[in-house]
Amino acid sequence: MLILASASSRRQQLLNESGYAYTVAISNIEEKINDEQTPADNAVQLATAKAADVYNRYPDAVILAADTIVAIDGGLLGKPMDESDAVRMLTHLSGKKHEVYTGVCIKQGTKTRAWTEKTNVYFHHLSEQCIQAYVETGEPMDKAGAYGIQGKGARLVERFAGDYYNVVGLPIAKVVRVLRDFQIYPGGERS
Numbered sequence: 001m002l003i004l005a006s007a008s009s010r011r012q013q014l015l016n017e018s019g020y021a022y023t024v025a026i027s028n029i030e031e032k033i034n035d036e037q038t039p040a041d042n043a044v045q046l047a048t049a050k051a052a053d054v055y056n057r058y059p060d061a062v063i064l065a066a067d068t069i070v071a072i073d074g075g076l077l078g079k080p081m082d083e084s085d086a087v088r089m090l091t092h093l094s095g096k097k098h099e100v101y102t103g104v105c106i107k108q109g110t111k112t113r114a115w116t117e118k119t120n121v122y123f124h125h126l127s128e129q130c131i132q133a134y135v136e137t138g139e140p141m142d143k144a145g146a147y148g149i150q151g152k153g154a155r156l157v158e159r160f161a162g163d164y165y166n167v168v169g170l171p172i173a174k175v176v177r178v179l180r181d182f183q184i185y186p187g188g189e190r191s
């Protein structure tokens with residue numbers, strides 16, 4: 001049995017599109033960023049903590065957890081606290097390159113595979129008016145870095161290098177490969 005330890009509708013959608021049968025169980029951990037650690041370590045540790053939390057409730061299942069963090073100029077951006085925080089984040093990202101890290105943890109019993117995937121994203125120069133209008137759509141509020149590349153936030157992005165789905169919140173191609181090692185297969189694929 002596969003359990004997705006995530007409330008994120010984007011992650012659920014990516015698993016649905018791949019044709020997996022799974023159940024959602026949400027972890028209750030507090031997502032605290034540790035500024036003294038690298039972005040990659042933060043992302044993978046948060047994903048591992050989410051998986052460990054759900055493992056306590058489902059000790060026999062294969063558990064998939066993920067965490068997405070945005071890094072720029074050596075600092076980390078999680079989800080914005082409010083609209084002015086979203087404006088601050090988007091102003092910081094404007095006209096620059098940043099990195100999106102998604103940490104993934106797949107766990108069954110003592111068998112654990114955990115890693116971080118990085119995608120570089122380059123933003124256009126954004127006017128104050130453009131940032132304000134985007135924040136007013138409400139889209140930034142539940143997203144790391146205050147944007148969603150898969151939504152209206154697409155207009156902010158000049159280009160990216162790496163896995164697009166990693167930015168959305170789950171590097172699905174690698175996840176599919178690692179899940180095979182746990183005997184979990186996508187729709188249409190046999191063991």
Ligand SMILES: Cc1cn([C@H]2C[C@H](O)[C@@H](COP(=O)(O)OP(=O)(O)OP(=O)(O)O)O2)c(=O)[nH]c1=O
Pocket residue numbers: 005006007008009010026027031066067068069070079100142143144145147148149150153167168169
């Ligand atoms: C950068 C970016 C982030 N995001 C999202 C992915 C994640 O859902 C969210 C980062 O928060 P996360 O803490 O990774 O995930 P979550 O809180 O939504 O769900 P859970 O903790 O239950 O797993 O930001 C996008 O949807 N698009 C983007 O372009």
